[in-house]
Amino acid sequence: MFSLLLQKELKNIITSPKFTATFLVCSLLILISVFIGINEYENAVAQYQANQEIARQNIAEATSWGRVRNLLHREPNPVQIFVSGVHFDVGRLSNISDYNDVKLVRSPYSDETLFAIFRVIDFAFIVQIVLSLFAILFTYDAINGEREQGTLKLAFANSISRAKYLIAKFSGIWLGLIVPLLIPILLGMLMLIAFKVPLASTDWLSIISLVGLSVLYISLFIVIGILVSAITRSSSLSFLLLLVIWISGVLIVPRLGVMAAGQIVQVESVAQIEAKQEAFQKARWDDYSAELTEVWQEREAQMEGMSDEERTAYRDEMEWTWLEEDDASRKQVQSDIITNNRRLLEESQNRKKLQEQLAFNIARISPVASFQLAAMKLAGTDVGLKNRYETSMRLYKDDFSEYIQQKEAEEGGHGGFNISIDSEQGVQIDFGRNDQTLDTSEMPQYQSPELRLQDTVGAALFDFGFLGVCIVLGFGGSVLAFMRYDLR
Amino acid sequence: MQNSTIQAAPLLEAVELTKVYEDGVKALNNLNLVVREGEIYAMLGGNGAGKTTTINAFLDFIQPTSGKALINGIDANALPLEAKKHVAFVSENVQLYPNFTAMQNLDFFVRLGGKSHYERLDYERALHRVGLQSEAFDRKLKDFSKGMRQKCGIAIAILKDAPAILLDEPTSGLDPKAGKEFTRLVAELRDEGKAILMSTHDIFRAKEIADYVGILNNGELVAEKTKAELEGVNLEELYVEYMAGYMDEAPVSGSLSNNLS
Ligand SMILES: Nc1ncnc2c1ncn2[C@@H]1O[C@H](COP(=O)(O)OP(=O)(O)OP(=O)(O)O)[C@@H](O)[C@H]1O
Numbered sequence A: 001m002f003s004l005l006l007q008k009e010l011k012n013i014i015t016s017p018k019f020t021a022t023f024l025v026c027s028l029l030i031l032i033s034v035f036i037g038i039n040e041y042e043n044a045v046a047q048y049q050a051n052q053e054i055a056r057q058n059i060a061e062a063t064s065w066g067r068v069r070n071l072l073h074r075e076p077n078p079v080q081i082f083v084s085g086v087h088f089d090v091g092r093l094s095n096i097s098d099y100n101d102v103k104l105v106r107s108p109y110s111d112e113t114l115f116a117i118f119r120v121i122d123f124a125f126i127v128q129i130v131l132s133l134f135a136i137l138f139t140y141d142a143i144n145g146e147r148e149q150g151t152l153k154l155a156f157a158n159s160i161s162r163a164k165y166l167i168a169k170f171s172g173i174w175l176g177l178i179v180p181l182l183i184p185i186l187l188g189m190l191m192l193i194a195f196k197v198p199l200a201s202t203d204w205l206s207i208i209s210l211v212g213l214s215v216l217y218i219s220l221f222i223v224i225g226i227l228v229s230a231i232t233r234s235s236s237l238s239f240l241l242l243l244v245i246w247i248s249g250v251l252i253v254p255r256l257g258v259m260a261a262g263q264i265v266q267v268e269s270v271a272q273i274e275a276k277q278e279a280f281q282k283a284r285w286d287d288y289s290a291e292l293t294e295v296w297q298e299r300e301a302q303m304e305g306m307s308d309e310e311r312t313a314y315r316d317e318m319e320w321t322w323l324e325e326d327d328a329s330r331k332q333v334q335s336d337i338i339t340n341n342r343r344l345l346e347e348s349q350n351r352k353k354l355q356e357q358l359a360f361n362i363a364r365i366s367p368v369a370s371f372q373l374a375a376m377k378l379a380g381t382d383v384g385l386k387n388r389y390e391t392s393m394r395l396y397k398d399d400f401s402e403y404i405q406q407k408e409a410e411e412g413g414h415g416g417f418n419i420s421i422d423s424e425q426g427v428q429i430d431f432g433r434n435d436q437t438l439d440t441s442e443m444p445q446y447q448s449p450e451l452r453l454q455d456t457v458g459a460a461l462f463d464f465g466f467l468g469v470c471i472v473l474g475f476g477g478s479v480l481a482f483m484r485y486d487l488r
Numbered sequence B: 001m002q003n004s005t006i007q008a009a010p011l012l013e014a015v016e017l018t019k020v021y022e023d024g025v026k027a028l029n030n031l032n033l034v035v036r037e038g039e040i041y042a043m044l045g046g047n048g049a050g051k052t053t054t055i056n057a058f059l060d061f062i063q064p065t066s067g068k069a070l071i072n073g074i075d076a077n078a079l080p081l082e083a084k085k086h087v088a089f090v091s092e093n094v095q096l097y098p099n100f101t102a103m104q105n106l107d108f109f110v111r112l113g114g115k116s117h118y119e120r121l122d123y124e125r126a127l128h129r130v131g132l133q134s135e136a137f138d139r140k141l142k143d144f145s146k147g148m149r150q151k152c153g154i155a156i157a158i159l160k161d162a163p164a165i166l167l168d169e170p171t172s173g174l175d176p177k178a179g180k181e182f183t184r185l186v187a188e189l190r191d192e193g194k195a196i197l198m199s200t201h202d203i204f205r206a207k208e209i210a211d212y213v214g215i216l217n218n219g220e221l222v223a224e225k226t227k228a229e230l231e232g233v234n235l236e237e238l239y240v241e242y243m244a245g246y247m248d249e250a251p252v253s254g255s256l257s258n259n260l261s
C-alpha cells in the first residue's frame, strides 16, 4: 500500500506539466551557476598569482631592508564556486609594512561595482531562492488539491491510514523532487573535475555537506508546503499563504534579524576606531615630548653649578646613556600605541562577534538564514573570512617586522636614507646598499589561514541540526493536521 | 425484511444516526436504515436533505454526533480501516488524477482498494461494462467529460468487488443512454449479491430498481417503502406529498409513515 501511494506520488509529479519546465530551468540554472562559479574562481586564482608575482618583484627590487614591503593576497577557495558568501565583498589585498595596519582592501565588488547591483548567481542562491520556490510549487496543493480534485475522498473510501498516506505523500514528493535535482548537482560536480579545479579532500567533504544541507533545506520547504496544504481547504489560499511565508522567510526575516542586531548591539565603525587610535597616538606622542622636555630639564638640573668644561665632560660621559634612555622611552611609546591599537581592535571585534551572534540568532527565526549561514561556513566564505585573514596577516606582520628589524640591525644601518647636500653634487639621497640585492631567502612566508574541518563542517553542524528539527516539527505538525483533516 | 425472519446480516446499517454540524445545522436526525445482501436502497430527498451526509458517515468522512454507521456490523467511525474494506464508493462527481490515463487511475484506485491481482484485461472488461469507449482507456483524464469520469468511478467500485456499495447520485452527469445502462448495471450488481445504498434525485429509476425507497427530509427519514408497497403507486406524487407535509410541519399520518422494524 505504501509503495503504491509512493509510486503514484512520484508519477503524479513527474507527469505533471509543470515538472518538465521547472526541472529544466532549475537544472540549467544549477549548471550555469557552477560554470560561472568556476570562471570566477579561476579569475580569482589568476589575480592571486599575479599579485604574488608583484609582491615578489617588489621585494626583489627593494634596495634596503627599510624599504621592503610585502603585499598579501587573500587566497581563493574552490568551494566558493558554490557559495560565494562574502567573497565578493571582502577586500583581497593588504599591505604589510610598519607604517600601516593590516587591512584588506579592494574587494572584487569594489573593483567591479556593476556586479554588485544584483550580485552573482551561485549554487547557494539557487537553492535558497529558486529551489525553495520549486518545492513550494509542488507541495502547495499536496493535500487540499487532492481534496478539491475529489481524489482524497475516493482514496479514503478505502482502508488506508492517514499517517501512512501522508508519509507516502511526503516520501513520494521528496523523491520526485530531490532525485531529479541531484542529476544537475552531480553534473556540476563533474564539471569541477573537468575544469580541473584543485579540490582537497576536505573541500569535497564541504561540497558533499553542502549538497546534504541543500537537501535538508529543500525538504524543509516540502514539509512546510505539505503542512500549509494540510491546514487549509483551498489550494489558492495555501499558495498565497506559502508565498507570504516564503517572502518573509527568504527575503525579510534574515535581513530584519541583522538590522535588529545592529540596533541592539552597537559596534563602532572602522573609522571611529581609527579616530580613537589616532587620538591615543597623538596624545601619547604629546606626552612623550612633554616627558622629554622634563627629562632634559632634569639633566640640566644635574649639571647645575658645573663649570663649562665639567659640563662638556659630563655630557660626553652621559651621551650614550641618555641616547639609550631616550630610545627606550620612544620605543615604549610605540609599543604603547600598538598595544592600545590592538586592544581597541580586539574590543571592537568582540563586540562585533556579539553583534554577529545576535544577528544570526534573530535571523534564524527563519530557517533560510540557517541554510545561508551553514552554507557560507562550509565554503569558508562566512562572515569570519575577513577576520580570519586579517588576524593571520597581523601575526605574519609581526614576524615580518621582526625579521626586517633583525636584518636592519645586522646591517647596522638605520634602514633609512641619508640626504646630503653638497655644493658640487647637489642633493644626494643615499639609500644605503643600493648596489646589491637583498637576500630575502629567509624572509617569513605568509600562509593562508587553514580551514579545518571543525571550522567548516563542524561549525555548520548546529544549523544542520536546526534544519533537521524544523523538518521534524513541520512534519509532525502536518501529520497532526492531516489526522483531523476534513476529507470532503 | 418484514416477511422473513431468516435474513442475511445487514451489510449497511444506520443506527439512530444523528449529525449536527459545527454551525448547528442538523443534517441527520435519528436515521435508521438497513441494507442487506442483494438489496438496493434508494435514498430520495431534496437538496440538503442529508443524503450525502449519510454516505459520508459510512465512510468516516464525518463523525456522527450520535448513533452509528455500521458496515458489515463494524462501526465505520470506530474502526474505519476495518469497515472500509467491505465497501466501495462512487461520489456524485467523480474526479480522478487528470495527468493519469483511465487505466492508470483505475489501476491506482483498485490497488488502493486492496485488489492487486487484476490484469489489464480485467480493467478493460470493467471499463467496457460501464460503457466507456475503448479509445478512451489510455487517454488522460483531463480530457474526459463528467460522464466519462463517472463511468471510471463506477468501474473502480465494481473492481473493488466489495460486498457493500455506496453510490452518491451516481447517475448525475450521465447521458440518458448511459443512465439506463448504469441502472441495469446496478441491478446486475444487486443480483450478484451486493448491498447497495444509493442517493438519487431520479424518482423513476429509483422505483424501477430499488428494493427499498427511503425519503429523507431535513435529515429525517420520513418514509420508507418496499418495492411491493410502491407497486401501482405514483412515487412522484408520494414524494411531493411527503416533502410538502414536512415543509408545512403537518403531522405525518400513520398510514404514510411506514416505519419498519
Ligand atoms: N460541512 C458542513 N458544515 C455545515 N453544514 C453542512 C456541512 N455539510 C453539509 N451541511 C448541511 O447539512 C445538510 C445536509 O447536507 P447533504 O450534503 O447531506 O445534503 P444532500 O441530501 O446530499 O443534498 P444534495 O441533494 O444537494 O446533494 C445541508 O443543510 C447542508 O447545508
Ligand SMILES: [Mg+2]
Residues within 6 Å of the ligand: B051, B052, B053, B092, B168
Ligand atoms: Mg449530496
